Amino acid sequence: PSAIIRGAELHAGYLSHEEQLRMVKDLRALVAAAPLFSPVTRWGKEMSVRMTSAGRYGWYSDRRGYRYVDRHPDGRAWPAIPDSVLAVWRALVSRERDPDCCLVNFYGPDARMGLHQDRDEADFSWPVLSISLGDDARFRIGGTQRGDRTESFWLRSGDVLILGGAARLAYHGIDRVAPGTSALLREGGRINLTLRVVD
Ligand code: MD3
Ligand code: FE
Numbered sequence: 507p508s509a510i511i512r513g514a515e516l517h518a519g520y521l522s523h524e525e526q527l528r529m530v531k532d533l534r535a536l537v538a539a540a541p542l543f544s545p546v547t548r549w550g551k552e553m554s555v556r557m558t559s560a561g562r563y564g565w566y567s568d569r570r571g572y573r574y575v576d577r578h579p580d581g582r583a584w585p586a587i588p589d590s591v592l593a594v595w596r597a598l599v600s601r602e603r604d605p606d607c608c609l610v611n612f613y614g615p616d617a618r619m620g621l622h623q624d625r626d627e628a629d630f631s632w633p634v635l636s637i638s639l640g641d642d643a644r645f646r647i648g649g650t651q652r653g654d655r656t657e658s659f660w661l662r663s664g665d666v667l668i669l670g671g672a673a674r675l676a677y678h679g680i681d682r683v684a685p686g687t688s689a690l691l692r693e694g695g696r697i698n699l700t701l702r703v704v705d
Contacts, residue, residue: 638661
């Protein structure tokens with residue numbers, strides 16, 4: 507890794523431009539099979555980040571709360587995780603076990619993700635792997651308690667972040683994206699992929 511920040515392993519510039527273009531092409535097919543939607547929190551508020559998933563499970567939220575589900579809200583099964591994405595997991599995390607879920611987060615210019623923990627998965631000994639594509643984003647990470655001091659850094663297109671060990675249960679979020687900082691996506695914005703073992 508190029509840096510370790512609060513236990514998070516940053517592989518800055520891990521993906522070449524060609525690899526990023528390949529991934530965006532695969533993600534366009536993914537989104538055609540599983541359209542982006544705006545999850546609603548249990549408080550009835552629409553999230554500013556649009557989402558979809560691939561793999562055995564996808565992440566979903568509505569007024570009943572958030573959970574992993576085996577189908578897209580339109581009733582179709584989630585598409586397979588693209589090989590271009592699996593290759594990153596296999597190189598950096600495991601050749602033994604593939605992830606169950608690839609959550610796709612799309613950030614327009616005003617999207618944000620508040621500070622939260624990811625704890626809906628059964629086994630926290632598996633890390634979460636995150637891939638950033640498109641515009642730069644200000645990422646914030648703290649400790650395992652909500653009140654712990656936080657640190658922020660920029661995530662840029664092609665960066666890979668691995669959250670394992672103590673960082674697996676760290677509070678984290680996206681404060682803002684910086685519009686127009688990348689030309690990778692013709693529509694602009696930012697895509698974050700997170701690969702997870704769910705059960
Ligand atoms: C730290 N996504 O989908 S990725 C999420 O950029 C999420 O869309 C952000 O937080 C995004 O849940 C941040 C980096 C990340 C992902 C998972 C983590 C950081 C994490 C899990 C545990 C600790
Ligand atoms: Fe998260």
